[in-house]
Amino acid sequence: MDDGDLTAKLINPDDNSASNPLILSLTVYQNGILRMKIDEDPSHNPPKKRFQVPDVILPEFESTKLWLQRYSIDGDSFIVYLFDGYEAVVRSDPFEVFVREQGSGKRVLSFNSHGLFDFEQLRVKNEGDDWEERFRSHTDSRPYGPQSISFDISFYGADFVYGIPEHATSLSLKPTNGPGIEESEPYRLFNLDVFEYLHESPFGLYGSIPFMLSHGKSHGTSGFFWLNAAEMQIDVLGSGWDAESSIVLHPDQKRIDTLWMTEAGIVDAFFFIGPKPKDVVKQYASVTGTSALPQLFSTGYHQCRWNYRDEEDVKNVDSKFDEHDIPYDVLWLDIEHTDGKRYFTWDKVSFPNPEEMQKDLASRGRRMVTIVDPHIKRDDNYRIHKEATKNGYYVKDASGKDYDGWCWSGSSSYPDMLNPEIRSWWADKFAYTEYIGSTSSLYIWNDMNEPSVFNGPEVTMPRDALHYGNIEHRELHNAYGYYYHMATSEGLLKREGGKDRPFVLSRAFFPGTQRYGTVWTGDNTAEWEQLRVSVPMILTLGLTGITFAGADVGGFFGNPDTELLVRWYQVAAYLPFFRGHAHHDTKRREPWLFGEHNTELMRDAIRVRYTFLPYFYTLFREANVTGVPVARPLWMEFPYDEATFNNDEAFMVGNGLLVQGVYTQHAKDVTVYLPRDHTWYELKTGTAYKGGKTQKMEVTDADIPVFQRSGTIIPRKDRFRRSTVQMENDPYTLVIALDASGAAEGELYIDDGKSYEFKQGHGDCEVFDQILEIRE
Numbered sequence: 001m002d003d004g005d006l007t008a009k010l011i012n013p014d015d016n017s018a019s020n021p022l023i024l025s026l027t028v029y030q031n032g033i034l035r036m037k038i039d040e041d042p043s044h045n046p047p048k049k050r051f052q053v054p055d056v057i058l059p060e061f062e063s064t065k066l067w068l069q070r071y072s073i074d075g076d077s078f079i080v081y082l083f084d085g086y087e088a089v090v091r092s093d094p095f096e097v098f099v100r101e102q103g104s105g106k107r108v109l110s111f112n113s114h115g116l117f118d119f120e121q122l123r124v125k126n127e128g129d130d131w132e133e134r135f136r137s138h139t140d141s142r143p144y145g146p147q148s149i150s151f152d153i154s155f156y157g158a159d160f161v162y163g164i165p166e167h168a169t170s171l172s173l174k175p176t177n178g179p180g181i182e183e184s185e186p187y188r189l190f191n192l193d194v195f196e197y198l199h200e201s202p203f204g205l206y207g208s209i210p211f212m213l214s215h216g217k218s219h220g221t222s223g224f225f226w227l228n229a230a231e232m233q234i235d236v237l238g239s240g241w242d243a244e245s246s247i248v249l250h251p252d253q254k255r256i257d258t259l260w261m262t263e264a265g266i267v268d269a270f271f272f273i274g275p276k277p278k279d280v281v282k283q284y285a286s287v288t289g290t291s292a293l294p295q296l297f298s299t300g301y302h303q304c305r306w307n308y309r310d311e312e313d314v315k316n317v318d319s320k321f322d323e324h325d326i327p328y329d330v331l332w333l334d335i336e337h338t339d340g341k342r343y344f345t346w347d348k349v350s351f352p353n354p355e356e357m358q359k360d361l362a363s364r365g366r367r368m369v370t371i372v373d374p375h376i377k378r379d380d381n382y383r384i385h386k387e388a389t390k391n392g393y394y395v396k397d398a399s400g401k402d403y404d405g406w407c408w409s410g411s412s413s414y415p416d417m418l419n420p421e422i423r424s425w426w427a428d429k430f431a432y433t434e435y436i437g438s439t440s441s442l443y444i445w446n447d448m449n450e451p452s453v454f455n456g457p458e459v460t461m462p463r464d465a466l467h468y469g470n471i472e473h474r475e476l477h478n479a480y481g482y483y484y485h486m487a488t489s490e491g492l493l494k495r496e497g498g499k500d501r502p503f504v505l506s507r508a509f510f511p512g513t514q515r516y517g518t519v520w521t522g523d524n525t526a527e528w529e530q531l532r533v534s535v536p537m538i539l540t541l542g543l544t545g546i547t548f549a550g551a552d553v554g555g556f557f558g559n560p561d562t563e564l565l566v567r568w569y570q571v572a573a574y575l576p577f578f579r580g581h582a583h584h585d586t587k588r589r590e591p592w593l594f595g596e597h598n599t600e601l602m603r604d605a606i607r608v609r610y611t612f613l614p615y616f617y618t619l620f621r622e623a624n625v626t627g628v629p630v631a632r633p634l635w636m637e638f639p640y641d642e643a644t645f646n647n648d649e650a651f652m653v654g655n656g657l658l659v660q661g662v663y664t665q666h667a668k669d670v671t672v673y674l675p676r677d678h679t680w681y682e683l684k685t686g687t688a689y690k691g692g693k694t695q696k697m698e699v700t701d702a703d704i705p706v707f708q709r710s711g712t713i714i715p716r717k718d719r720f721r722r723s724t725v726q727m728e729n730d731p732y733t734l735v736i737a738l739d740a741s742g743a744a745e746g747e748l749y750i751d752d753g754k755s756y757e758f759k760q761g762h763g764d765c766e767v768f769d770q771i772l773e774i775r776e
Contacts, residue, residue: 099271168521288514368442374448450507534571634675659705
């Protein structure tokens with residue numbers, strides 16, 4: 001026992017490495033969380049310290065540590081108490097760690113039960129060692145040799161596993177390896193700028209969260225999280241892959257095995273025992289944080305395009321929303337608004353009066369978002385570049401020079417956001433005196449922060465580039481965009497003196513991103529399959545901590561047919577982040593450009609979102625407090641209904657609304673499964689349907705099937721306004737759906753919609769009094 005932890009040395013007698021053992025530590029935390037770390041033994045003087053990802057785990061999490069004062073020994077196993085009814089077991093020979101139920105002995109999670117743990121230790125290069133790897137014209141020097149880690153994780157009692165975004169795949173993760181399984185690549189976690197990504201692909205996209213959940217009828221839900229920022233690959237192993245396995249299970253207990261592999265770093269892993277779905281997401285949130293509470297305006301509709309050409313274009317688009325009675329809250333500007341892709345600047349010809357432009361929007365309760373990417377134009381006359389060069393703030397190449405890559409601004413360098421000093425410097429750039437032309441109604445969009453490097457290996461930074469503390473890029477790659485997002489969010493906080501909540505959208509993400517802002521699913525395509533896959537992608541992000549997420553309505557690339565665009569609005573209106581966006585090569589697609597009837601359909605979809613904003617805002621507050629996402633897979637609310645476990649065409653908004661998307665062209669009907677033990681009221685007509693059945697619903701082009709669950713109360717605002725600002729003093733409507741006993745309950749959260757006063761419990765007491773009267 002050491003400092004309240006169980007520690008041990010791991011020795012592999014088969015390769016004569018007893019002189020270089022690894023160090024294992026196990027720590028138990030409140031609410032059923034087990035942490036396991038494995039690293040090289042510092043007393044044996046490895047060539048350098050392996051990278052441990054900083055600034056992800058909440059500082060207050062350590063205060064929930066439970067000091068282990070004793071453990072029991074059972075043969076070659078050490079047993080420690082974990083949680084009410086659960087214990088952790090360390091078996092020494094062969095090495096294995098698992099969590100099981102006390103008494104029954106049923107396993108929940110296990111590490112290295114199949115003996116696949118491997119840990120390549122850092123080495124000093126000797127003459128003749130050839131460690132270099134080549135990719136096309138790029139060479140990776142690998143100065144410390146191969147340093148990969150792999151191990152197996154088993155989830156017991158599992159019917160399906162979920163998580164590990166970002167992939168354009170189904171909600172439940174399909175097996176990638178095993179008998180009878182079509183040959184597949186592992187699920188890859190490696191943040192990349194992916195052009196027109198494919199649906200149903202295990203290829204990694206813009207963000208990485210190495211957190212997997214399992215769910216099944218026999219145990220419930222459990223989770224595993226590996227805090228590691230290097231490239232990772234994960235196989236979901238199909239049944240029968242291990243026909244020679246010696247693991248003995250209870251007769252009623254099944255399992256799903258997975259294989260995890262990474263290029264670098266250490267083992268810093270967390271086991272979450274659940275056993276309910278919301279228990280697991282709360283346990284994960286206690287480690288990495290809950291979602292930031294967004295400003296109210298940002299939960300409305302956003303209008304974006306690459307690019308709105310000039311101030312006249314902005315004015316015209318804004319006025320057309322009013323002309324067609326379509327509400328919206330935010331208008332966005334892409335890279336062309338800058339002076340030659342120099343961020344924090346404005347094109348003086350197209351945007352000569354940016355402050356007046358923003359103030360004009362603000363006069364109608366609307367905001368603006370501009371893009372600020374991490375690639376800094378290497379121009380000696382550009383103030384940001386001069387400062388970064390003078391202070392040594394750029395990422396270095398393997399030779400120690402400022403790394404020079406190619407992106408939108410041409411020859412570019414990248415601030416080393418791992419360094420807290422550099423993040424603070426970057427945050428200062430958002431001050432009004434630094435970002436000339438910005439106002440308090442301007443917010444920020446971080447794109448290309450994987451980081452994207454057009455002439456780099458796999459369109460990103462070389463793995464042997466060097467960061468603060470002599471950390472190689474391979475060790476922190478997946479977290480680079482996270483630190484950039486963090487610095488930008490801190491910049492908006494500084495700008496407003498810590499009073500107002502930032503809004504920052506990021507394409508790249510990592511565990512902890514939820515504390516700093518919003519993400520979207522990147523450069524999707526105007527295809528029906530992409531509308532379909534956007535739902536499980538957003539649900540997966542919610543399961544893994546990032547609830548404020550959405551997909552570009554209509555698809556970023558290509559021109560959607562009108563029916564697809566309308567259906568996309570109808571689905572996206574119920575998803576957490578609601579933004580229309582398109583590539584500059586596409587046709588303009590603002591909602592009023594498709595004829596009066598289609599304008600009406602898109603207007604109705606956007607108005608539905610504004611009607612339910614009180615409900616969405618309440619759910620965002622719940623996510624902020626608990627970590628439970630806004631948009632939820634059905635099985636999160638109905639964990640014992642097996643028909644929900646593999647359903648990702650429908651989703652829940654909170655616990656009260658079930659939304660069934662329409663994902664095919666010319667659909668006349670759609671099948672909807674309504675979970676059992678509840679009555680479901682169709683939102684438009686109030687028609688009641690008994691749960692536990694699949695209903696065939698006729699659909700028109702006017703809307704998609706949405707149902708309210710019996711026993712719930714949904715708060716709404718039913719007056720149509722141009723933006724959230726104008727809705728502030730409107731009355732609330734409470735829609736009450738009684739259960740079989742004649743009861744219903746719900747929540748409504750209200751605050752000023754922008755500040756941090758909610759942390760002191762401040763709210764609008766007059767409004768709360770009115771709501772209390774209604775409840776009485």
